[in-house]
Amino acid sequence: MTDKERVSLLVAEKKDMAVKLSKDIWNYAELSYKEEKSARAIINVLKKEGFSMQEGIAEIPTAFLAKAVVGSGKPVIGFLAEYDALDGLSQMAGQTEKCPVEGTRNGHGCGHNLLGAGTVLAAIATKEYLEQNGLNGTVALFGTPAEEGAGSKQFIARDGWFDDVDFFYTWHPHSLNSVSAIGSVSIMGANFRFSGTASHAGSAPEQGRSALDAVELMNVGCNYLREHIIDQARIHYAYSDAGGTAPNVVQDHATIKYEVRAPKVNQMQELFARVVNVAKGAAMMTDTKMEYEITMAFSDYVANRTLAPVMDAVLSEYGAPEWSEEDYETARKFLRTYPKTTLMGIKDEMKALFPDSNPDEVLTRPLHDGILPYDPKETRYQSGSTDVGDAGYVVPTVTAYIATACLGNAGHSWQNTAFSASEIGIKGMLRAAEVMTLSSVRTAQMPELIEKAKREVREKNGGRYVCPLPDYTKPPIDTY
């Protein structure tokens, strides 16, 4: 039997457990840092499989580390499970029209129920593979909540929990199958709090110092700043305290929330420092005081160039999930729920992705049945952000994207919530478990490759991981 066949057998043996786990987490649909039932369900499964457990790591109640030591315990094979849902994306399973579940607003619109259960399945299959084949290693699965919120992996990294992990193979539900070299950008969020002096705006305006004016001047300054930043950077803001509702009182307090994105973490930090200078200028102009507090930050994610070809080769060996005629029919039904303009955009996307095919024909069977090639020369970033980036600044990390939804499907949508409980989603999850397991057991037997991958990380982080968050920023468990 080949290693691939052995892995498939192990995954098939535990399939029912993983399907049930993914459906339970889908039903719980718990938001960031509140994933108590979801984390408990995963912990119970892993304990039963002989993993030891450390709960509440990095001061996050729903984060944990599950470990299984086989033989000498080296290398340390890491896995990252996510299990948080999103607000406003509730959707009934199996419904191809928008139809929220009564009594909840939450839904798994990013498929983290599949992500979590598939990763648990890979960790268990990897442990069994090591045991059955006389190999050594520690399987370390980290429960990492709140990926959709303020994250958890950067806090876990900051506390040193990732330090002895040798590599992470991860996955994310998608509409396409690939080990992509396209990165995710870094991000930092902060509250800027201005305080001034209240007074009667009509009879004693000269005594007032307006915090609201300061916030408005900060926004004007940042809007001028936009012309002088790199193309891929972003500056977002939202008022969280506009100072009150009375125009006849000079507002003595106001708070604005900023988020800054740029491809690399150092580019993001440089831009953030410029935003802070604008805030200082606004305070000076208005004779108010400004304090800021960093609330969240993720480093950029870029696939480890040494290990990505290993996972890419494994994904190509397995190929896409095997879709049935019924799956294609379901996919077609969902595709039809998109508005006309969105469908036109999807068609253009298909032309770019599959230049040799007729896009109309591609969309009559709208499930990805191939693997997009891995391109090591790729330097682009997509504009989203993920805390997997911070794992990648400590440990060689590669993510596979596996189809769990129809071609053109958008993440964070009610359609995606429905796909995450469908047969299509389950097939993608099982394929992902096979790909992560085979990549992990092969890499575990290549110590020189692991060393090379770790050297790549040291070159990237300058020798050690530096968390983009200041020490004072704690996981915002009840506030985010």
Ligand SMILES: [Zn+2]
């Ligand atoms: Zn996600």
